[in-house]
Amino acid sequence: MDIDFPLVLVVLTFATGIIWLADILFFRKKRELNAGPERTAVAEDDAESNEPWLVDLSRSFFPVLAIVLVLRSFLIEPFQIPSGSMLPTLEVGDFILVNKYAYGLRLPVAGTKILSVGDPERGDVMVFRYPEDGKTNYIKRVIGLPGDRVRYRNKQLFINDQPVAREFVARLPPMERWREDVGGVEHDVYLTMGRVGGSGEGEWVVPDGHYFTMGDNRDNSNDSRFWGTVPDDLVVGKAFAIWMHWQSLTSLPSFDRVGSID
Secondary structure (H helix, E strand, O other): OOOOHHHHHHHHHHHHHHHHHHHHHHHHHHHHHHOOHHHHHHOOOOOOOOOOHHHHHHHHHHHHHHHHHHHHHHHEEEEEOOOOOOOOOOOOOEEEEEEOOOOOEEOOOOOOEEEOOOOOOOOOEEEEEOOOOOOOEEEEEEEEOOOOEEEEEOOEEEEOOEEOOEEEEEEEOOEEEEEEEEOOEEEEEEEEOOOOOOOOOEEEEOOOOEEEEEOOEOOOOOOHHHHOOEEHHHEEEEEEEEEEEOOOOOOOOEOOOOEEOO
8 A cells, every 4th residue: 555655744743733732732731730839830840741642752753744844845855766767867766856846836745836936847857746646756857838749750759840859879779879959958868779659659739737748768658648748736846866876775875876867
């Protein structure tokens, strides 16, 4: 069963905060009164020493949980890359940082935008929730903006009937590495040699309030070519940096790939 970590974090933060506040407003004074007159003079000094365990736990954890909630919901959130759909830009095991306010401030869990700061642009590496279930985090590159016409034929990408500029970089059987320029953002993509055409070909018009995304590993990516565009309310944020690479629990973390994401 998948755990909805943002929801758990919100529930724990509010629960510990309410318990701590309720104790301050209603129960702490009653404990001091029940302690008797001889304890009144020192009540302020040892008010925390006789707290119930649940209050003590809430008082200790609430500030930490609140800080994590604010940072994770509105500023920066870490993610781990689970698949090779964004090769060669992102590798399996890369740990990335996502700017949560680049596309506007959104309420945690609900994802409702409460302050518009900016919008996704062509070439951005964007994290979003998978439209098929609204929960699973996906990461792809933004190719089409609202109103764009996107076409993919014979491994060539077209945006608004204009071919996207690209140049050959290297042959790495069974892959070829090409450098593309999408919206002024240069990045490398993988194309599988010998695989002509396929179900990833087609033409799409991006609806208002939606974005068309593709993986950089073009022949090995489950993206908008197969399940459609990404609505704005499922956008999570813009990936901007790799801070660690950890392939598996049996290997050691590496910092060789630390840097910005193109």
